[in-house]
Amino acid sequence: MTLNKTFLWGGSIAAHQCEGAWNENGKGLGIMDLVTQGSHETPREITKTIEQGKIYPSHTGIDFYHTYKEDIALLAEMGFKALRISIDWSRIYPKGDEEKANAAGVEFYQSLVDELLKHKIEPIVTLYHFELPVHLVREYGSWANRRVIDFYLKFCKTMYEALKGKVRYWATFNEMNHIDPQTEASDIFTYIIAGLKYSEMQNKKQTLATISYNMTLASAKAVQLGHSIDAANKIGCVFGLTPAYPINCNPINVMNAFKENEHEFYQIDAMCTGKFPRYKLCEYQEQGLTLDITADDERAFADGRIDFIGLNYYSSSVAHYEGGENDEETLFGGVQNPYLEKSSWGWSIDPVGLRYILNYIYRRYSLPIIITENGLGAVDELDKDGNIEDNYRIEYIKKHIEQIRKAVVEDHVDCFGYLTWAPIDLVSATTGEMRKRYGFIYVDKHDDGTGSLARKKKKSFYWYQNVIKSNGSEL
Ligand code: BGP
Numbered sequence: 001m002t003l004n005k006t007f008l009w010g011g012s013i014a015a016h017q018c019e020g021a022w023n024e025n026g027k028g029l030g031i032m033d034l035v036t037q038g039s040h041e042t043p044r045e046i047t048k049t050i051e052q053g054k055i056y057p058s059h060t061g062i063d064f065y066h067t068y069k070e071d072i073a074l075l076a077e078m079g080f081k082a083l084r085i086s087i088d089w090s091r092i093y094p095k096g097d098e099e100k101a102n103a104a105g106v107e108f109y110q111s112l113v114d115e116l117l118k119h120k121i122e123p124i125v126t127l128y129h130f131e132l133p134v135h136l137v138r139e140y141g142s143w144a145n146r147r148v149i150d151f152y153l154k155f156c157k158t159m160y161e162a163l164k165g166k167v168r169y170w171a172t173f174n175e176m177n178h179i180d181p182q183t184e185a186s187d188i189f190t191y192i193i194a195g196l197k198y199s200e201m202q203n204k205k206q207t208l209a210t211i212s213y214n215m216t217l218a219s220a221k222a223v224q225l226g227h228s229i230d231a232a233n234k235i236g237c238v239f240g241l242t243p244a245y246p247i248n249c250n251p252i253n254v255m256n257a258f259k260e261n262e263h264e265f266y267q268i269d270a271m272c273t274g275k276f277p278r279y280k281l282c283e284y285q286e287q288g289l290t291l292d293i294t295a296d297d298e299r300a301f302a303d304g305r306i307d308f309i310g311l312n313y314y315s316s317s318v319a320h321y322e323g324g325e326n327d328e329e330t331l332f333g334g335v336q337n338p339y340l341e342k343s344s345w346g347w348s349i350d351p352v353g354l355r356y357i358l359n360y361i362y363r364r365y366s367l368p369i370i371i372t373e374n375g376l377g378a379v380d381e382l383d384k385d386g387n388i389e390d391n392y393r394i395e396y397i398k399k400h401i402e403q404i405r406k407a408v409v410e411d412h413v414d415c416f417g418y419l420t421w422a423p424i425d426l427v428s429a430t431t432g433e434m435r436k437r438y439g440f441i442y443v444d445k446h447d448d449g450t451g452s453l454a455r456k457k458k459k460s461f462y463w464y465q466n467v468i469k470s471n472g473s474e475l
């Protein structure tokens with residue numbers, strides 16, 4: 001049972017969760033710069049201005065902006081073949097609508113990519129990972145306004161050109177699929193994706209339908225643009241998928257589960273088939289939701305099909321069912337699965353679910369897939385000798401890799417890489433904590449802002465190093 005020698009082993013990070021340097025070298029205010037630290041119990045607060053006495057984790061991150069060379073050297077020591085990074089839009093166009101790009105921002109990412117290439121690490125670049133300039137929300141109303149698509153394309157063009165010949169793999173967006181007008185959303189979910197709080201949104205369903213359509217269209221146009229700038233570019237989109245299982249074989253519950261899962265797929269359908277799906281348009285029409293679709297949009301969808309699918313997978317759930325109203329909800333919707341263990345943050349642990357979803361999307365779209373995120377958020381304690389024996393993390397990743405091998409070798413899924421979230425501890429997106437750690441590399445930083453920022457290899461560092469060395473055969 002072996003994987004292809006070109007399999008991309010590595011990890012994934014996002015700018016706003018690691019870079020810090022939130023107002024250095026011309027960076028503008030990004031939406032995540034206004035989100036305070038929360039916890040599993042207390043939601044992150046989204047403030048209108050920066051308030052004294054509150055902690056905003058993106059402002060300092062893990063200081064990756066200044067430490068990237070040392071950090072990349074550690075990843076190279078582990079044998080990394082690929083690292084997925086994101087470009088913070090507000091570093092390139094601080095307000096989003098400027099004429100000229102901020103040269104210092106562009107240079108930062110050029111030198112970051114050069115550093116990766118120096119170590120023979122393939123850069124995989126996400127163009128939008130929750131890093132929208134705040135000005136575009138305030139002045140234009142975020143993605144509900146089509147002008148934001150043009151600003152986004154200008155930003156994409158700047159980066160495609162600046163990194164031409166160096167970056168082969170691009171992702172247009174991270175996890176836009178959490179936006180669907182048919183589901184109730186939490187403030188943090190609509191905010192991280194579009195800079196708007198769900199509770200304050202006027203005409204919620206219509207706004208979400210427009211935002212989601214415009215982002216899907218923006219992705220198609222960005223694919224087209226990237227191909228025209230360099231035909232060698234491979235351009236995908238990243239989706240966070242959490243399969244919802246039926247609770248039992250009652251056909252009503254099976255149908256409920258089917259419907260719940262389908263909320264996640266209409267944008268992927270559009271990006272893979274080259275057409276915004278008819279079933280979604282009919283659904284909108286029945287509910288009085290309107291979209292302004294032009295002939296130019298239709299051409300953009302047809303010409304902007306993605307080359308690969310990026311899959312973020314952490315967990316599965318059980319679909320809502322008759323009589324289950326009082327069950328404990330999961331963060332991503334659905335209820336807890338009694339057959340599975342949960343992480344300390346309540347995310348159920350389901351390695352087989354990864355094989356299932358890989359098969360499902362591969363057979364539905366016949367496109368290559370890369371696992372762009374997977375990992376365990378856990379509390380790591382230093383033992384008396386200062387070591388971190390994170391056996392739970394090793395166990396989690398090992399079980400997921402076993403399922404990937406089955407999906408590839410036994411089920412013939414074309415999966416070309418596995419990137420863990422995140423190879424180095426960084427700020428949690430949903431809670432803003434440092435305490436929720438994912439890394440093979442420990443960062444000495446704590447939720448109260450203290451810590452030396454020193455890096456330390458955990459036990460999993462050496463374990464993953466060997467996994468890569470053996471191309472996944474020694475787990
Ligand atoms: C994904 C996001 C990442 C990352 C991850 C883990 O949905 O793309 O940015 O943060 O989830 O979530 P958290 O950091 O909340 O544990």
